Amino acid sequence: MEQLVLDLGLAPVPTLANFVPDGNEPVWEHLRLWLQGPLHEPLLLYLWGPTGSGKTHLLCAVAQALWGRGEAVGWLGADVLHPGSFDERWSAVLLDDVQHYTAEQQAAAFNWFVHAQSPASGRLRAVLACGDRPPADLPLRDDLRSRLGWGHVYRLQPLDEPARRAVLRRAADERGIVLSDEVMDFMLHRFARDLASLMALLDRLDSYALRTQRAITIPLVRAMLAAD
Template structure:
């Protein structure tokens, strides 16, 4: 009978604390301050994050969402997978708009409505707006009124991590999973696969699961075996 591996060393989800900032420290600091203020019903300045895939936009939006929810705040969340966005909810303390560059016309209309109601609500103080996309506001293929509002507050371009920073993240994530990750395995991952952090984290997840199922140490031969479908 095949033995089931126990999930002993599960990695934690995205948080503001486990985000590796690299050259994005200023953006991270603004998010930490704004997330605390939003939960207290203050009126932080809107923030828009942009950058290439793998630079940490999704991590930061999900981390901000969890930080707000942990403080008891209600949060509006809109991403391209939500085909029928709800109306603005006056109980929200913040509005988070994920992957705005992929919004449909209906989603753009909802995002604009949420943005306007957040900054000028019918009741209560202004709400915080945090948004992210692959391009700077001026280059987004969105309706003009939404595009211009995404540029109203702080706009940060997120930069990819340097190689030593990627190594540090991979070793930290491996440690969170209880994995022993040798330097040569990290070398192989960095030189044979996409170097964006999202892809590398996904590869690490697969490798961790494969090592648990096969009860083998994490090595380059194990990684190759996994990729070959063994």
């Protein structure tokens, strides 16, 4: 199976509004209600599930919502090799893909967690984290692993094929792309089928079609692969 490299720079900004909650309604509703309320209600939440189930999307959606309210947040992804210290201005700490954290990242995550949930002064901050397995199974230091399981823990389910088709169709329509059933079948059966990869593929196809001034067809997809 051929897979395209994910280009997150082209992906639409993740929000709660463009998250498809099919099968994951409880956590989507939980976050929606929390973001509507006062931030002094400290949220402690851990999300887990396979690649493409929407974990990072939801964390990014929370970050976008808080930034939109003028709030500062601390973000620690596995690609942040040398995280700084906790910032008192933060309203929330967001820990992404914790199963990949190095020893340095784990130390920073633990420090952020303690400052957020047990501050020496001031209010508590929210901590939202995600990984690919339950907290108890994470390959992390004991003190961090145990704390990630203190709050609400939700398992996210990937979208089924009809839901993925609906999301692709909506995304194509929003971009003004004519995406035939034939091309959609080709995308779903020949490439990585998680939603993040499919959306990245759609963005790559859109960009390539614009550069080449061609409609999106199966020959165009093959031509793009050949060019890559």
